[in-house]
Amino acid sequence: MSGDLQRMRYSIESVRAREEKLGAVMSAMTAVATLLALLSVVMFLGFLIFLGGDWLANAQSATSGVDQPVKSNFEVLLWGGAELAVSGGVFPAIVGTIVLTLVMTVIVSPLGIVVALYLTEYAGTGWHTRLLRIGIQNMAAIPSIIYGVFGLAFFVYVIGGRLDNLFFAGNLPNPTFGAPGLLWASLTLAILTLPTVIVATEEGLLRLPLALREGSRALGATRSETIFRVVLPAATPSIMTGIILAVARAAGEVAPLMLVGVVRYAPTLPVSVEAPFIHLEQKFMHLGFFVYDLTMHAPGSEGRVGIVAASGLLLVLVIATLNLAALLLRLRLRRTFLRTGFE
Amino acid sequence: MDHREALIAASTNRSNPSEAAPGIEVKGLSLTYPEEPNALTDINLSIPGGEVTAVIGPSGCGKSTLLRCFNRMNDMLEGCSYSGSIILNGLDVLDPATDVTALRRRVGMVFQQPNPFPMSIYENVAYGPRIGGVRRRRELDEVVESALRLAALWDEVKDQMNRNAIVLSLGQQQRLVIARAIAVRPEVLLMDEPASSLDPISTLRIEELIYELKQSYTIVIVTHNMQQAARVSDRTAFLNQGRVVEYDSTDKIFTNPAERATEDYITGRYG
Numbered sequence: 001m002s003g004d005l006q007r008m009r010y011s012i013e014s015v016r017a018r019e020e021k022l023g024a025v026m027s028a029m030t031a032v033a034t035l036l037a038l039l040s041v042v043m044f045l046g047f048l049i050f051l052g053g054d055w056l057a058n059a060q061s062a063t064s065g066v067d068q069p070v071k072s073n074f075e076v077l078l079w080g081g082a083e084l085a086v087s088g089g090v091f092p093a094i095v096g097t098i099v100l101t102l103v104m105t106v107i108v109s110p111l112g113i114v115v116a117l118y119l120t121e122y123a124g125t126g127w128h129t130r131l132l133r134i135g136i137q138n139m140a141a142i143p144s145i146i147y148g149v150f151g152l153a154f155f156v157y158v159i160g161g162r163l164d165n166l167f168f169a170g171n172l173p174n175p176t177f178g179a180p181g182l183l184w185a186s187l188t189l190a191i192l193t194l195p196t197v198i199v200a201t202e203e204g205l206l207r208l209p210l211a212l213r214e215g216s217r218a219l220g221a222t223r224s225e226t227i228f229r230v231v232l233p234a235a236t237p238s239i240m241t242g243i244i245l246a247v248a249r250a251a252g253e254v255a256p257l258m259l260v261g262v263v264r265y266a267p268t269l270p271v272s273v274e275a276p277f278i279h280l281e282q283k284f285m286h287l288g289f290f291v292y293d294l295t296m297h298a299p300g301s302e303g304r305v306g307i308v309a310a311s312g313l314l315l316v317l318v319i320a321t322l323n324l325a326a327l328l329l330r331l332r333l334r335r336t337f338l339r340t341g342f343e
Numbered sequence: 344m345d346h347r348e349a350l351i352a353a354s355t356n357r358s359n360p361s362e363a364a365p366g367i368e369v370k371g372l373s374l375t376y377p378e379e380p381n382a383l384t385d386i387n388l389s390i391p392g393g394e395v396t397a398v399i400g401p402s403g404c405g406k407s408t409l410l411r412c413f414n415r416m417n418d419m420l421e422g423c424s425y426s427g428s429i430i431l432n433g434l435d436v437l438d439p440a441t442d443v444t445a446l447r448r449r450v451g452m453v454f455q456q457p458n459p460f461p462m463s464i465y466e467n468v469a470y471g472p473r474i475g476g477v478r479r480r481r482e483l484d485e486v487v488e489s490a491l492r493l494a495a496l497w498d499e500v501k502d503q504m505n506r507n508a509i510v511l512s513l514g515q516q517q518r519l520v521i522a523r524a525i526a527v528r529p530e531v532l533l534m535d536e537p538a539s540s541l542d543p544i545s546t547l548r549i550e551e552l553i554y555e556l557k558q559s560y561t562i563v564i565v566t567h568n569m570q571q572a573a574r575v576s577d578r579t580a581f582l583n584q585g586r587v588v589e590y591d592s593t594d595k596i597f598t599n600p601a602e603r604a605t606e607d608y609i610t611g612r613y614g
Contacts, residue, residue: 209456
């Protein structure tokens with residue numbers, strides 16, 4: 001009897017020992033993986049900061065003449081110069097990136113929310129709803145350049161061409177909207193980020209307790225009153241999360257933009273201080289494309305890495321700023337609709 | 344009219360507060376839905392106005408389903424169908440032509456879990472009146488205050504009307520939800536296990552509130568707590584497997600039930 005007990009204790013102890021060994025291995029493995037991830041981020045940012053910062057810190061560029069006023073490398077990067085081999089510096093590219101992202105957000109947010117509302121609140125649970133949902137989720141997996149091709153073919157040629165024929169016939173054969181531009185680039189990015197907003201909003205809507213909807217219906221509210229007065233406000237934090245993810249994705253996208261509106265040099269900004277303030281038909285510059293252009297077309301190999309790293313650093317900063325703005329907005333809204341229960 | 348009567352008058356559609364709330368006549372009510380073909384079978388109840396009627400029975404006997412017939416909340420279930428009739432003050436509740444939103448303004452409901460909306464305390468109570476078309480701020484203020492007073496919550500929240508309702512305790516939330524239902528000026532209040540998620544002290548406050556409210560509203564309460572049914576109700580219906588086993592005054596049901604099954608259930612031998 002006591003022998004049985006002894007044996008049992010042995011087996012328990014051996015199992016426990018094995019589990020402890022396994023646990024130690026697992027914790028070591030996860031720690032190593034985390035370190036690797038951290039290291040790559042630090043190396044990446046370090047590369048940008050050291051090379052880019054170093055180049056920026058150099059006060060004078062080698063090629064500036066004697067009688068020319070001394071320009072810091074920062075000014076050269078911002079406003080352009082001979083060293084960049086691109087007219088117009090990084091400033092118009094930053095403005096272009098921000099304006100593009102904002103216009104994209106204004107288009108994708110209402111569209112994504114409305115689609116998510118339809119899918120969760122009105123479409124029911126039949127096979128066609130499921131099919132639609134799977135289709136939308138898979139849209140996120142399409143390579144972004146395909147969106148660019150679609151944008152060029154559909155938005156620019158089909159819709160833009162039609163618009164020109166209808167409203168700007170006087171300018172033909174010079175295209176107004178029938179050529180790549182800010183509006184078509186924004187629309188293309190909106191289509192690209194649509195699944196992100198839809199999926200996040202849907203998740204937010206589905207997570208709301210049934211009791212919330214029932215409570216509203218029991219007070220004599222109709223379905224749409226319930227949706228617009230109770231359900232949507234309660235889902236705002238999730239919707240904002242979706243919009244933040246969309247902004248993050250859109251701000252870093254370059255490939256599709258090359259087809260639908262980005263150029264290496266635009267003589268004017270897409271925004272102005274006079275009406276109509278924003279020029280949706282104009283071509284514009286973009287930080288991502290600027291970095292690509294700089295890398296591929298700047299003269300000489302010396303110092304090129306520094307310029308590219310510096311503009312890369314700026315790109316990262318701009319995207320981080322856009323994300324931060326969206327995050328702060330979300331925080332504010334969350335305070336308004338504070339609801340710990342389903343956050 | 345004293346203060347209390349003025350409150351009641353402000354929170355009901357009746358000009359004369361001593362006039363009793365209407366009763367409910369249930370005749371031959373059956374309800375089926377795909378998962379539960381015999382959810383309710385041939386229910387006959389005559390629920391008197393201005394009293395508290397408790398519905399008791401084991402889990403899954405159809406108590407909540409019966410309650411949800413009175414404000415047609417079962418309509419939200421897919422494939423649900425009724426037969427029989429429910430008459431409230433001359434209105435045929437189950438008639439397909441009945442305006443469901445208007446019905447729900449006459450028959451308020453309080454749920455098992457407090458379900459305040461994620462908005463301010465004031466907006467929670469003003470929600471129903473706003474939906475009903477009340478726009479003037481003065482009028483809304485009055486409705487909100489009288490509903491909160493009647494729900495015995497006013498003194499606790501009058502200085503924090505703009506705070507989010509979620510900061511309230513569960514017991515306060517449940518009284519807020521009752522105030523929200525009252526603000527629509529219903530005639531009937533349905534309560535689906537209103538205290539089952541609350542602590543004993545909050546439960547006591549809700550029970551006191553039910554006792555207070557019955558002079559203004561007809562109250563039907565579903566509960567799985569025998570003592571609660573005995574404490575708050577005037578009449579009790581015992582349901583089992585979708586049928587009414589016994590329906591009588593609460594005193595009779597709890598002291599001298601006619602049916603053996605009722606006695607077994609309330610003494611804890613079954614269910």
